[in-house]
Amino acid sequence: MPPLYLSSTSRALYRVFIAPYTSTPMQNPHTLPPPSKLLLPHTTIRTKVWKKDTQRHALSDAYILDNAIKSPYVNIVDTQSRFLQNIPINQAMRRFDSSLYHLVQVQPGRVDEFGQPDPNHLPTCKIISKADLRQQHKTKLDIQRKAAKGGVGKGAGIKNLELNWAIDGNDLRHRLEKMKGFLMEGRKVEVLLGPKRKGRQATMEECEKVLQKIREAVAECKGSGESKKPEGRVGGVVTLVFQGKKVEREEADVEG
Template identity: 55%
Template sequence: MPPISLPSTSRALYRVFIAPTLTTSNFTPIRIHQLPAVHLLPSQNVRQVSYKKPAVRQNLSDVFTFDNAITSPRVNYIDTSGVFHANVPLSRAQSSFNRALFYLVQVSEGKVDEFGLHLSPEDLPTCKVISKIDLRAQHAKKMDLERRAAKGQGAGPAQKNLELNWAIAGGDLKHRLGKLKEFLSDGRKVEVLFGTKKRGRVATMEECEDLMKKVKEAVEECKGAEISKKMEGTVGGVLTMFFQGRRLEAEAEKISRKEEARKGRRKSDRVREAAEKESEDAEKESGEKTTEEKAAAI
C-alpha cells in the first residue's frame, strides 16, 4: 500500500508506474538439457596384462656331466659296444668314438679321499658313450616327469579312460580292446566305463557278462597287467573297472644294459689278467736269462 502522506497526484503516479513493478509474476525457469560428452579421441579397450611364471628351461649341461665337463684325468668307461674299459685316460676315451654323434656321459662320480684323489681304479668315475639323440630323449623325459610332479601328477604315464556301451558292436569292440591293450602295454592306468546309450538298444544280462569277460581276457593277454581296484557300479547300468599296466620293454632294456655292462667288465678283467700274466712270464724269462748269463760268466 502507498504511504498515506502522499498527495493524490503522487498516489496516481505510484499506481501507474511503481506498483506494477512490485507485483510477483509467474517465472518459468529454462531447463538446460545436458548434452552427452563428446570424445574427441577414439575410445580404446584397456587390456588386462597377466604375468605368468616363466617356463623353466634347462640345458643338457645343467642335468648331465659329459665331455669337457668331466674333471677326472682317468676314468672307467663303457663304449658303444657295451665293453667296459678300466682306468683309461680321459683323452683316450674321448678319442675312441665319433664326437659329432656321441657324448661321453659321466654316470657315477666315483670316490675320492680327503685330498680329492682316487685311491684305486675302482674308485674312478664311470662314464658311458651315449648317442646325442638318446641323451636328448632322456632329458626330455626327465623334464616331463618334473613338470608332472610339479602339477601333483604321478611320475608314470598319464591315465587313460575308455568308454564301452553294453550293446557295442563287434567291430567297435575289437578296436576298443586294441586300444586297451596298447594303453596297458605302455604301463598306464586305465579306467573302463560301461554304460548304455539313451536311445540305444538295451543289452541283456548275458551280453553284459560276455562283454566283461572279453575285457578281462584282453587284460590277461598283457603281461604284468592286473586289476588295480575293485569295480564300482552295477552290471547293465553304469560300471567302472580299474586296471594297471606294466611296461615290460623298459624293464627288459634295463636288464639287457646291466648284462652288457657285466659282460664288458668280465671281458676287461680277462684282458687285464692276460696282460698281467704275460708281464709275469716276461719277467720270469728275463730273470732266467740273467741267471744263465751269470752262470756262463762264472
C-alpha cells in the first residue's frame, strides 16, 4: 500500500508505475529464458509458398500422342512429308525412334452409327520431333498467358485444316471461309494438303489451282501471311502454316 502521507497525484503515479511490480510474484530464475534470448529482437518468419503454374502441363495433356491414339488404323504424315494411308497403329509406331519423335493426332477420325472407326475417315497423325512439339507447346502457352493478360485475343490458338487436292469447289470455298475466320481472329492455321484416299486423283494443274485459291484467301485477310516455309511436295503431302492478325471492329462513321 502506498504511504498515507502521499498526495493524491503521487498516489496515482504510485499505482501506475510501482504497485504492479510490487504485487507481481517473484519468478523463479530457473524458469526465465537465457539472457541471449532476451536480447534478441522478435523476428517473424514467413514461409515462402510457390504458386503453382497452372499453365505448365505435360505434352500428353495438350495432345493425343502415341499409345493414346485409340484407332486401330490411321493415316500418317512421316518425317519426309509422305502421306501414308490406312496404316495399322502398331506399324505406325514402329516407323520412328520413340526417344526422338512422337506420333501426334492432328485430325480426329469419324465413327459410324455403332461407334466403330470409319475406314473412309481415319484419324490423321503426324510424326513430329519431341523438340519441335515442345516448342510448339511453349508457343501455345505463351499465347494463352498473353491472352489472360489482355495482350492478344482469346482466339489466338492454332487451328488445323485438312484438305485433299481433288476437293470439290463448293467444299473448298466453305473450308477457306472457315480458314479466313480463324485468321481474322488472330489465330495460326496449319493447312495439311494430301491426296484423296479413294476416287479420282487430282492433276498437277488442279493441285496448283488449289494452292492458288488458298493463298488468295489468305491475302484477303489483312495482315495475315505464311509464317514458315511450306513443307512437302505438290500432289503428295504439303503443310502450309499461316499466321493471322486479329481484325479490330471499327465503328462505322455515321453522317448527319
